[in-house]
Amino acid sequence: MxxxxxxxxxxxxxxxxxxxxxxxxxxxxxxxxxxxxxxxxxxxxxxxxxxxxxxxxxxxxxxxxxxxxxxxxxxxxxxxxxxxxxxxxxxxxxxxxxxxxxxxxxxxxxxxxxxxxxxxxxxxxxxxxxxxxxxxxxxxxxxxxxxxxxxxxxxxxxxxxxxxxxxxxAGNGSKVKIINQLLAGVHIAAAAEAMALGLREGVKAEDIYEVITHSAGNSWMFENRMAHVLAADYTPLSAVDIFVKDLGLVLDTARASKFPLPLSATAHQMFMQASTAGYGREDDSAVIKIFPGITLPGSPA
The missing domain is CATH 3.40.50.720 (NAD(P)-binding Rossmann-like Domain)
Incomplete structure (x- = not known):
């Protein structure tokens, strides 16, 4: 039809x-x-x-x-x-x-x-x-x-x-979506962690971005979200609190069948920490702000 x-x-x-x-x-x-x-x-x-x-x-x-x-x-x-x-x-x-x-x-x-x-x-x-x-x-x-x-x-x-x-x-559409959100949330958290480590070790943010986006460690989320970090632009296209919600749904679904999701649980805690610190309505790349001892692009030295 x-x-x-x-x-x-x-x-x-x-x-x-x-x-x-x-x-x-x-x-x-x-x-x-x-x-x-x-x-x-x-x-x-x-x-x-x-x-x-x-x-x-x-x-x-x-x-x-x-x-x-x-x-x-x-x-x-x-x-x-x-x-x-x-x-x-x-x-x-x-x-x-x-x-x-x-x-x-x-x-x-x-x-x-x-x-x-x-x-x-x-x-x-x-x-x-x-x-x-x-x-x-x-x-x-x-x-x-x-x-x-x-x-x-x-x-x-x-x-x-x-x-x-x-x-x-109904059902499988929402199940596949939360599986996608599991990956998206974990990838953003991992991208933030990697960029934060590089900054802590004194590597320039733009050098980290250039090398990783042309190497095997790249992901779509690293390439997309770490560009926001480089630009110091945390305008919420997708906010931190979205992943507080979505990874919570992932964990609730898995908990019902006692299925372990250790990476999802850790990523969820990272977004929760970012939200509690006041970044909940910022772009989800703002999860990088939970890491201590780093100077982000656009921040006072």
Whole structure:
């Protein structure tokens, strides 16, 4: 089934990822209704050709496909069931696409709750960062019923270059996403530790970066996040507190089956330490600030 170009699609949450996803849907020919806790963000998108709405319920009144791009399960609950929530306004047979990183068991339960209301659901966490979201080149890890995929039509492909279909019911999308977050968080923590050691030993930050990014020890996260450290720019594209949350979900999932994750546990403690030190809302590369006795680029000597 191909989604008609005139389909009305709602996007709730216009942060670093949601803003780009909404733009990708609009470029694909869909009429995109949006809302955000910051009304000015919705109005700015409307000025470019979308439709600004005041609440998730207003979005749901106009759209049969809703894409939720908020931070966590609590915010998703508010989008659906809070004041002005979408669930009560969604028509039977409408589709809710959930793109947050959440406990997989919560996602499974949400599918059942929405089914009881006659609504379809896709467990569809995302990865790739703001730039790939804006260009429609991110990755979606999806799971849901055939009816949910049919309702989505080509909307998923409009938002993402890679759409992985991981099962015919909710759960596996969120499971694969937290596995991705395990690796991402550990890699950022390891990158910060390596850069901190080099600085402690008196090597210039730019020399460490140049050599490692052309050597076997490189990782995507080292190359991307340590560039932020070199620039002394901790503007939160993805914040420290995101990994406090996401690595916490990783550890909760593993704890339920008594599965050991020693590297994840250590990385989680590093992000917790950074958050407690006051860096929780800074870019996740700010985890490097927990290391003593080093002078970071841009800091007073």
């Amino acid at each position: 191909t989604t008609p170009a005139s389909l009305h699609i709602g996007v709730i949450g216009l942060g670093a990822m949601g803003r780009g996803m909404a733009a990708s849907l609009r470029r694909a020919g869909h009429l995109v209704h949006v809302c955000d806790v910051r009304p000015e963000a919705a109005q700015a998108f409307a000025a470019e050709g979308g439709v600004a709405c005041a609440s998730p319920a207003e979005v749901a009144a106009h759209c049969e496909v809703l894409v939720s791009v908020v931070v966590n399960a609590a915010q998703t609950e508010a989008v659906l069931f809070g004041d002005g929530g979408a669930a009560a306004a969604m028509r039977p047979g409408s589709l809710f696409i959930m793109c947050s990183t959440v406990d997989p068991n919560w996602s499974v339960a949400l599918e059942a709750r929405l089914a009881d209301l006659g609504l379809l659901y896709l467990d569809a966490p995302i990865s790739g960062g703001a730039a790939k979201a804006a260009s429609g080149e991110m990755t979606m890890m999806t799971a849901g019923t055939p009816a949910a995929y049919a309702k989505a039509g080509d909307a998923l492909e409009a938002m993402a270059a890679k759409v992985y279909r991981l099962g015919d019911r």
